[in-house]
Amino acid sequence: MPSYSLEHLRTLVAVLDEGTFDAAAVRLHVTASAVSQRIKAMEEATGQLLVQRTNPARATAAGESVARYAREVDLLGKDLRRDLGEDGQEQATYSIAVAVNADSLATWFLPALATAHERFGAIFDVHRDDEEYTVSLLRSGTVMAAVTAAEQAVQGCTSSLLGVMRYKAVASPAFLSRWNPRGDLADLDRIPVVDFDRKDELQRDFVRTATGREPSGPRHLIPTSADFARSIVLGLGWGLLPEQQADAHLRAGALVELAPKHPVDVRLYWQRWNLASPLLDGLTHVVREAAAARLRRS
Template structure:
């Protein structure tokens, strides 16, 4: 198979990032017909269909493989430029695309990126997704690395443990008084049974943490009214306002528990979510620096991950 040209790889990246042939053409300062011709040439070279001509365009499985290659070439080019400049400033910032779950993004992850952005000329493209689903973005080539709950490395990637993000079931004192007549110190099975009928706050329809807490303590998920609050900060605020009970990261509720504005439910039964860092198995000083920063920040803020 012949190799793709740099122009072709850049065209595929632009097409997927911008979504249409017309927008990619404007970015590349060529015609939409030229974008289409380059993609067709890539498909002839590979012998595979790379994109579905929808609006926006969508990658095929083969296209995801080529997109990951295109992004890797771009990253290696940036590393090479920096090495040749011997510490000097690059002509343009390097875009680093990462996937991270909402709670990590709201609590500890940005603290890892700030020093990297300050020390190296990089910009970040963060994709927010549940920790169970960030791996799909890595597999598709959309991101270079991901915070994930998946321990097994996908093809072309390596994995290292970050730590455990501990969640605690909490509610306001008024909520407890109204919905839990025996109080928060009730035996866990009785408490969980009562909670299964009480209003609950969930992040979105993929959020399973509240149901996981109920299954662990009552043996079944709840059937109560659910408030869907799809941002981490507002999710925590909804619980603080008494809309329902919810499972919050320690970083978002320990101070409130100490202050008495939140009451912990079933304190002996927190929900622990192990987190891992999966990244391209590629020798890249830039990606190495990002990975080291994430690893160090996780070590400072997450609980140790035991075997």
């Protein structure tokens, strides 16, 4: 195995985090030429290309492995300095990279980060992606932990069930009056729907189950959780909302549930590096606390 200096490992992480050699140089307070020389030295030692010189720069398969090693070394070093009392306030500048789906971020996950920041002084680099895709960020070494729908642990990680996020199919009364006055689920495939983004399959899967057909109606794309909910309240289309977002609107009469007997339950898991780290252990504890308070049990 090649031997890398801490300076070189931190440079690789900076390039991948910042996206360019120039931005990495600013972060590290060195020249772009120095960054390029360090990456080249690592690649020569490895015998493989580690960074694709694209915009933004991306890791190769080998680069992902080395980057994960670099982040693990950095995390362990931070834990050690804190245990030895040598870091002062330095831990407050350390960023823990996590991946989470938008609905969790909007409903229960953010308070967990606030608690972790208060208790441990951690700073967070949050990557938002669909719960079906966050696990890929673990595989690449981009993040240290993730909220994901994938139960099977990524190699080098542990996986534990957080709970169940329940979704309800809802629409505004005005929307239903215009597009589906009979309230018939059989028409659901032909009326306007709101999707979060092009990865969002939740509504499409619901239509397939309810009608046995592929969705063919107009499709809005609203890629923020709060605006996604608001667009449904405003009548752009129907959609599936987490019960934490839907229930107040249902009680107020601003939304109507389309299929009260058929909610959609999504099991969420916490996957994290299988690494003994007080910071990562502490984050895991507060995430589980928050999930237990806000998510349904399986």
